Each structure stands twice: as structure tokens, then as C-alpha cells.
Amino acid sequence: MKGIIFTEFIELVETAFSIETAEDMLELANPSSGGIYTAVGNYDHQELVTMVGHLSALTGVEASDLVMAFGEHLFNRFTQLYPQMFVGKETVYDFVESVEGVIHVEVRKLYPDAELPTISTSRTDDGALDMTYRSPRQLGDVAHALLSGCIKHYQEDLTIRRHDVVDESGPSVHFRLQPAHSEALAWTT
Ligand code: HEM
Structure with missing residues (x-):
């Protein structure tokens, strides 16, 4: 790291x-x-x-509270250290959708030996954004905290739900972002 x-x-x-x-x-x-x-x-x-x-x-x-505080702080620091990476990303969903294909790609250009996770996203019909995190380092708590920091940065009223899964393809963490007052059901899968 x-x-x-x-x-x-x-x-x-x-x-x-x-x-x-x-x-x-x-x-x-x-x-x-x-x-x-x-x-x-x-x-x-x-x-x-x-x-x-x-x-x-x-x-x-609690360790989980410390990681949450650190990840939120780190996201805020990223906005100061790498302002160019935030240009043109107007919402949390835009931003999170760009992490895998743009943000972490730029990080790898800066630090060719960076150890980065795999992040995939998809929007649901009822207005949520699903994000799946996979990494051999299993830093799902850090991913969670960075997401929380991202929501604070954009000042959007979104909630984060989290599901830790272990299946034949290994461990992964699923996050669902959705408007705080949305009627959308939490998890169907
Ligand atoms: C919501 C947004 C983001 C998420 C969920 C996320 C997730 C993560 C996670 C969980 C790691 C730890 C490594 C691992 O798990 O394998 C990581 C590493 C890293 N990310 Fe991101 N990230 C986000 C945005 C950003 C942004 C905005 C920047 C910088 C502009 C950034 C730069 C980095 C760097 C420098 C590392 C360290 C790589 C290393 O230690 O080798 N990330 N990211």
C-alpha cells in the first residue's frame, strides 16, 4: 500500500x-x-x-469507527491533493462510476506499483447505484468509508447499505447507494 x-x-x-x-x-x-x-x-x-x-x-x-473516520478524511484529502480528478463529476453516482475506469487508472499512472481493488457498478431501475468491491487485501471497511466520504463531499442525501458475500469467486462486498427517503427496497438478492 x-x-x-x-x-x-x-x-x-x-x-x-x-x-x-x-x-x-x-x-x-x-x-x-x-x-x-x-x-x-x-x-x-x-x-x-x-x-x-x-x-x-x-x-x-471501536476500530470500525476509526476506519470510518479515516476513510472519510482520506476522501477529503484526495479532493485537495488531486482536484483534477473531480472535474466534470457532478454527482456521487457519476463519481463512483468513474473510480474503476478513470480515477484508479490515473492513480496507476502516478504510482505504477499501486495495489488497487476491482470496483464494478450498475444502476438499478428504482434509482439506486450498486457497487461491488473485490480485492485480495479485503479492505471493504475502507471502501465503505471512502463512499461515505464521497457522499459528504457532494452533500447528497444518500444512504449506504452493505452486504459482505463469500462465494465461489471469493469474498466481495456489495454496496447499495440510494436516496435517503427512497421507497426502493433494500436487497432482493
Ligand atoms: C468512492 C471512491 C473510492 C473508492 C470506493 C476507493 C476504494 C479504494 C480502496 C478500498 C483502496 C485500498 C486498496 C484495496 O482495497 O485493494 C484504494 C486504494 C487507493 N485509491 Fe481508491 N477509492 C476511491 C476513490 C479514490 C480517489 C478519489 C483517489 C485519488 C484521487 C484514490 C486513490 C487511491 C490510492 C492512491 C490508493 C492506494 C493504492 C496503493 O496503496 O497501492 N481512490 N481505493
């Missing part, structure tokens, strides 16, 4: 909690990088998972 994800995470821990908390977390996690991440370096994504676990123990905040 790219170092930029780690540096953003550690900076958020420093500002949301404290520099001491970030230092304690790094000491407990004892990452092979020694806790020194460069934006363009590549590191084991498991180090991030380990840090979240220690941060949860140190702060008493």
Missing part, C-alpha cells in the same frame, strides 16, 4: 488524538518500516490494520 495512505493516517491520529498517541501506536505496532513512511514508498497494508487495532486499544474507540 502506498505510503501516502500511511502518512495521511498518522497525521490524522496526531491531530484527532495527539502526537503522543501516534507515537505510542507506532511503538506498539512496531512496523518493519520503523514507522517512517514516504509518500511514494510501498508498505504492507497489514501494517495499517495493525495500527488501527492498537489505536483502538489506546483510545477505546
Whole structure:
């Protein structure tokens, strides 16, 4: 996983909690990088998972809440770091539909060794957007949090439903975005 994800995470821990908390977390996690991440370096994504676990123990905040806060923050940082990627994408649905074929393609141009997930989308007849996430790294919680950050960025009133599935093609996470007050039924499959 790219170092930029780690540096953003550690900076958020420093500002949301404290520099001491970030230092304690790094000491407990004892990452092979020694806790020194460069934006363009590549590191084991498991180090991030380990840090979240220690941060949860140190702060008493549920790991899932920490990942949600981080993913939302990360999305916001992406809008600042890569503003050109947001040009012409006027809605959450437009944006999410462009992640696989445009956004992550651009990410790969910037970082040829990026480890990216596979994301597919389809619109339903009743106005929802379905998104399926697959990745050997199984960071469905991060995908969920980025989606939530995306909705906040566009200030749309959408809800996210989530289904984790394991079948013969392996694990995947299905998300359904739909207008908060929509009559559409949640899941039929
Ligand atoms: C709703 C929108 C998005 C979703 C759901 C999403 C999902 C993800 C997930 C889950 C990962 C972790 C790797 C994995 O699971 O295999 C990832 C990696 C990444 N994404 Fe996205 N992403 C989104 C938008 C963006 C945007 C807007 C940018 C930048 C402009 C971006 C840049 C990256 C980068 C740099 C990585 C790290 C690659 C690596 O560590 O090697 N993503 N994305």
C-alpha cells in the first residue's frame, strides 16, 4: 500500500488524538518500516490494520469507527491533493462510476506499483447505484468509508447499505447507494 495512505493516517491520529498517541501506536505496532513512511514508498497494508487495532486499544474507540473516520478524511484529502480528478463529476453516482475506469487508472499512472481493488457498478431501475468491491487485501471497511466520504463531499442525501458475500469467486462486498427517503427496497438478492 502506498505510503501516502500511511502518512495521511498518522497525521490524522496526531491531530484527532495527539502526537503522543501516534507515537505510542507506532511503538506498539512496531512496523518493519520503523514507522517512517514516504509518500511514494510501498508498505504492507497489514501494517495499517495493525495500527488501527492498537489505536483502538489506546483510545477505546471501536476500530470500525476509526476506519470510518479515516476513510472519510482520506476522501477529503484526495479532493485537495488531486482536484483534477473531480472535474466534470457532478454527482456521487457519476463519481463512483468513474473510480474503476478513470480515477484508479490515473492513480496507476502516478504510482505504477499501486495495489488497487476491482470496483464494478450498475444502476438499478428504482434509482439506486450498486457497487461491488473485490480485492485480495479485503479492505471493504475502507471502501465503505471512502463512499461515505464521497457522499459528504457532494452533500447528497444518500444512504449506504452493505452486504459482505463469500462465494465461489471469493469474498466481495456489495454496496447499495440510494436516496435517503427512497421507497426502493433494500436487497432482493
Ligand atoms: C468512492 C471512491 C473510492 C473508492 C470506493 C476507493 C476504494 C479504494 C480502496 C478500498 C483502496 C485500498 C486498496 C484495496 O482495497 O485493494 C484504494 C486504494 C487507493 N485509491 Fe481508491 N477509492 C476511491 C476513490 C479514490 C480517489 C478519489 C483517489 C485519488 C484521487 C484514490 C486513490 C487511491 C490510492 C492512491 C490508493 C492506494 C493504492 C496503493 O496503496 O497501492 N481512490 N481505493
